[in-house]
Structure formats: C-alpha cells, structure tokens
Amino acid sequence: MKKDSVGDSKDSTAPQPEEKNSSRLMPQALLEAKQKLKIRLLLWAALVGILTGGVGTLFQVAVSQLIQGREYLIQLVKNDAVLNWLVPTVLSAIMVYLAFGLMRRLAPETGGSGIPQIEGFLDALLPLRWQWVLPVKFLGGLLALGSGMVLGREGPTIQMGGSIGKMVGSYFRSSGEQIKILVAAGAGAGLASAFNAPLAGILFVNEEMRPNFKDRISSYRAVALASVMATIVVRIFLGQGADIKITKFEAPPLVSLLGFALLGICLGIIGYVFNLCLFRTLDWFSNQRGLSYLVTGLYVGAAIGFLSWLYPPIIGGGDETIFWAFRNEAPGYVLLSLFLLRFGLTMFCYGCGVPGGIFAPMLALATTFSMGATQEVHDWFEFPFLLPEPDAFAVAGMGALVAATVRAPLTAIVLTIEMTDNYLLILPLLVTCLTSTITAHALGGEPIYSVLLKRNLRRTQLEQSS
Structure with a gap:
C-alpha cells in the first residue's frame, strides 16, 4: 500500500504533457511578441524618417523660394535712391514681425532652435505639443530665415522631426518609451535632412540626446533607420551632391x-x-x-x-x-x-x-x-x-x-x-x-x-x- 501511495503521489505531482508544452511555449510567445514590437518600432521609425525628410525638403525649398522672391522685389527697385534700401528694410521687418507674433502667441516653445525643448521632452521635463509646434515652427522658421536673419535651418528641422516622431507615436498609441525613441529618431532625421548628412544625424542623437532615453540596440536601429530614410527623401528631390560644394582636398602633411x-x-x-x-x-x-x-x-x-x-x-x-x-x-x-x-x-x-x-x-x-x-x-x-x-x-x-x-x-x-x-x-x-x-x-x-x-x-x- 505504501508503494502504491508513493507511486500515486509521484504521478500527481509530475507535470502533465499539456503543462510541459505550455511552459515551453510561453517564453517563445513572449519572444515573438517582443520581436513584433521591435519590427513595429522600426516601421514607425521609417515612417518618421520619410515624413521628416519630406517636411525638411519642403522647408528648404520654401525658404529658398522666399529668399529668391525677396531678392526679386529688391532688384526691381535697385535704381531708386530711397526704395533700394527701404524695400529690403520693410520686407524683413514685416517677415520677422510675423514670425515673432506666431511664435509668441501660439507656441512660445518654438523660439530659438528647439533642440533644448526636444531634450526636455526626452527627459520628461517639458511637454511636446506637436499639433502647434509643427505649423508654427515651419511658418515661423520660414519667415525668419526668408527675411535674411543670421539663423540656420537645422533647428527648425530638428524640432519638427521630433514633433513628427511624437505625432506618429501618438497616432499608433505607442508606449511612453517608444514615443521617446521616435522623438529622438525624428530629431536625428531632422539634422540629417537639413544637411544631407545621415551619419551626423545618428551621432547627434548618440552624443547630444543619449542621456535622455534608454541605450538599447532597438533604439539606435530606429534612429539610424529614420536618418537614412530622411536622407533618401531629401536626395530624391534635392540631389545627391554634398551640401557645401567646395574643393576636395588631399590629406595634408x-x-x-x-x-x-x-x-x-x-x-x-x-x-x-x-x-x-x-x-x-x-x-x-x-x-x-x-x-x-x-x-x-x-x-x-x-x-x-x-x-x-x-x-x-x-x-x-x-x-x-x-x-x-x-x-x-x-x-x-x-x-x-x-x-x-x-x-x-x-x-x-x-x-x-x-x-x-x-x-x-x-x-x-x-x-x-x-x-x-x-x-x-x-x-x-x-x-x-x-x-x-x-x-x-x-x-x-x-x-x-x-x-x-x-x-x-x-x-x-x-x-x-x-x-x-x-x-x-x-x-x-x-x-x-x-x-x-x-x-x-x-x-x-x-x-x-x-x-x-x-x-x-x-x-x-x-x-x-x-
């Protein structure tokens, strides 16, 4: 009887075949779920890069056209002793006035380059209102740069890229950590699209924004993919040449x-x-x-x-x-x-x-x-x-x-x-x-x-x- 009871107890505690299979399948299911999340993140990052490249291209073309239009008007009055200085003065004053008004009244966070604001969001210190930042930064930056202000296009494209990352993450209901990765990826893509420099966009996030989000391989893959996609879009529309076309120098002694x-x-x-x-x-x-x-x-x-x-x-x-x-x-x-x-x-x-x-x-x-x-x-x-x-x-x-x-x-x-x-x-x-x-x-x-x-x-x- 003792033997039978021991045998019964062994049989009762031993895992059934179905339990064995489920215990083996659980880790595999988790791995597959994580893999799907990583693939989704990369797809979202690619979308962020494409959109950022498109917006960056449109921004550069718009700035160039506005500058050309301003110069055309100035050329029309270049022979007039008064209008030749009055027209550029008034045109620039109006454009900067409008840029200032848009920024101050609608989205004060779009002032300056916008890079500190992106870093503040990644560090959970500042909000990122992409619905306001995108249009105000685009129009405000367009007017400011078109007026002749001594400012660069990379600040607007970086902040707009980060805002596009937030927009995509919010649309697909991503987690907070995923949204941060997409914002960082958008910022890198913004720099890449501004200067036609994908590696610089990747390194910028690595050096400047790395403390603001988790160091994971998937994060850097997303940043790299967004920068590459943004650069491809820019090169499709603006060409593949270097941004600054100068002499290629030999290695110095x-x-x-x-x-x-x-x-x-x-x-x-x-x-x-x-x-x-x-x-x-x-x-x-x-x-x-x-x-x-x-x-x-x-x-x-x-x-x-x-x-x-x-x-x-x-x-x-x-x-x-x-x-x-x-x-x-x-x-x-x-x-x-x-x-x-x-x-x-x-x-x-x-x-x-x-x-x-x-x-x-x-x-x-x-x-x-x-x-x-x-x-x-x-x-x-x-x-x-x-x-x-x-x-x-x-x-x-x-x-x-x-x-x-x-x-x-x-x-x-x-x-x-x-x-x-x-x-x-x-x-x-x-x-x-x-x-x-x-x-x-x-x-x-x-x-x-x-x-x-x-x-x-x-x-x-x-x-x-x-």
Whole structure:
C-alpha cells in the first residue's frame, strides 16, 4: 500500500504533457511578441524618417523660394535712391514681425532652435505639443530665415522631426518609451535632412540626446533607420551632391597637424566666448520688458533688412557666406572683419528668440575666421609647412567651432565631412575638434544646449509660479 501511495503521489505531482508544452511555449510567445514590437518600432521609425525628410525638403525649398522672391522685389527697385534700401528694410521687418507674433502667441516653445525643448521632452521635463509646434515652427522658421536673419535651418528641422516622431507615436498609441525613441529618431532625421548628412544625424542623437532615453540596440536601429530614410527623401528631390560644394582636398602633411591643433585651441576659446556672449544676449532681450515682443520683432527685422542692402554677405544662414569665402580670394583682414560682423549679428538674431538654428551660422563663422587667420599667418610669418592650405583649415574649423560650443566632437567631425565631401581631412578634423573641445572644457564652458535647457526650465517654473 505504501508503494502504491508513493507511486500515486509521484504521478500527481509530475507535470502533465499539456503543462510541459505550455511552459515551453510561453517564453517563445513572449519572444515573438517582443520581436513584433521591435519590427513595429522600426516601421514607425521609417515612417518618421520619410515624413521628416519630406517636411525638411519642403522647408528648404520654401525658404529658398522666399529668399529668391525677396531678392526679386529688391532688384526691381535697385535704381531708386530711397526704395533700394527701404524695400529690403520693410520686407524683413514685416517677415520677422510675423514670425515673432506666431511664435509668441501660439507656441512660445518654438523660439530659438528647439533642440533644448526636444531634450526636455526626452527627459520628461517639458511637454511636446506637436499639433502647434509643427505649423508654427515651419511658418515661423520660414519667415525668419526668408527675411535674411543670421539663423540656420537645422533647428527648425530638428524640432519638427521630433514633433513628427511624437505625432506618429501618438497616432499608433505607442508606449511612453517608444514615443521617446521616435522623438529622438525624428530629431536625428531632422539634422540629417537639413544637411544631407545621415551619419551626423545618428551621432547627434548618440552624443547630444543619449542621456535622455534608454541605450538599447532597438533604439539606435530606429534612429539610424529614420536618418537614412530622411536622407533618401531629401536626395530624391534635392540631389545627391554634398551640401557645401567646395574643393576636395588631399590629406595634408603630418607636420601640419600642429597647425590644426593651434587652430583648434583658438576655436575652443572662440566657442567658449560664443556661448558666453549668447547667454548674455538672451538675458538682455529677456529683460526688455518695457518693449512689446512685436516691436522687438520689428526693429530686429528692420535692422537685418537694412544690413542686407548695405553689405549682403553678412546676413543669411551662412551658406552664401561660405561659398563667397571659398570662391573669392579675399584678404585675411576682410575675412576676419566679416567674422566679427557676423558674430555680432548671430548674437542679435538668435538672442531675440525667433525660430531658427545656430549650427549653420557657426559653420560660416568658423570658415571666415579659420581662412582669414590662416591667410594672415601666411602673410606675416610664412609657415607653409604648418599651414599648407588655408581652405583646408577652413573645413577643419567648421567642425571645431561646433564641437567647442555643442560639446559633440564626433557629430561635428562627421557633419563636416558629409557636408563638404572631404573624407581625406578626417585626421586634421579629429585633431582640431578634439583640441577645441578640450580647450572649451578647460575654460569652464558648458554645452550650449544643456545651458539653454536649464534656462527654459527656469523660465517655465517662473511662469507657473507667477
């Protein structure tokens, strides 16, 4: 009897065949469900990239057409002694006035580049109202850039890309973590579409926004796919050439790396001063409480319009300035003077708070300073072995200033290479960007977008408490 009872107990506790099968199937079912979620996330990321590429292309074309229309009207009155300066002044004043009004009344978070706002959302510190951000950033950025303001297109495309990520995630009822990944993917796609630079878009998210969402392989796959899809869309409509079409340089002699390192130190100092001046300018504009926001837009726009008549190379996002610097053999002192003028205007335009980015103006600043300083050293000291090609130093300088201000050296290096198609300058770029980043850090400077995010959070808290 004892034997039978033991046997019965063994039979009762042993798992039945159906239970064995279900226990084996459960992990497999979970794996399949997770795999489906990953595939869905990638499909959504691809959609985000396609939409961001489309919006980015439309934005670039619209800005270009608006600038051409403005220049056409100016050409009609160029022979009139009064209208030749009055028309550009009034046109720019009206456009900046409208951009300012849209931003202040409908979506204040669209002011500036919008990158700190995206980072704030990823860190669960700020909301992202994509329904308002998308139209206001598009129209506000279009008017601001079309007026000749010294601002870049990458800020609007990054914030619009992030908003598209939020829109897609909300439409498909994604989880909170998935929406964050799609927003980050949209931001990377926005940078990629602005500069035709997919690798830079991927690295930008990795360096600048990585602390704001979980480091997972699926996250980076989504970011990479969105950047690639956005770039494909841009290249379908705008062509496959480099964004900045300049000479392709040979690899410089190794001894010249010392010259590139010295340039990096100089641009690290300039990057530190740039951030400091920008924060002071933002403070100054925010303290102008006696002036209406719209009046601010009027006088800023009028000033830019008048300067566009006085000396066209000093206005605009920077593309034309870069082309002008490379095409014209201007003396070093002329380029350095242009650098100082555009430096002040960059503070003025970005500090007032209208929608627009800061990458493109920094690229123009770096080009004019690097080329001008190198030419002056050539003329005074004749060190051809250290400074073999001023134009090559201008390319390296583009990445160095971005690296010093944003504190994202890898993004700066890859962005410069993709924009100029100068892959043989990778070693000089590494030297210049790393030395500029180290110099800016040694001086006590902070990454520009981190400081701007802190400022936004403080302002939001003050508005809520008042």
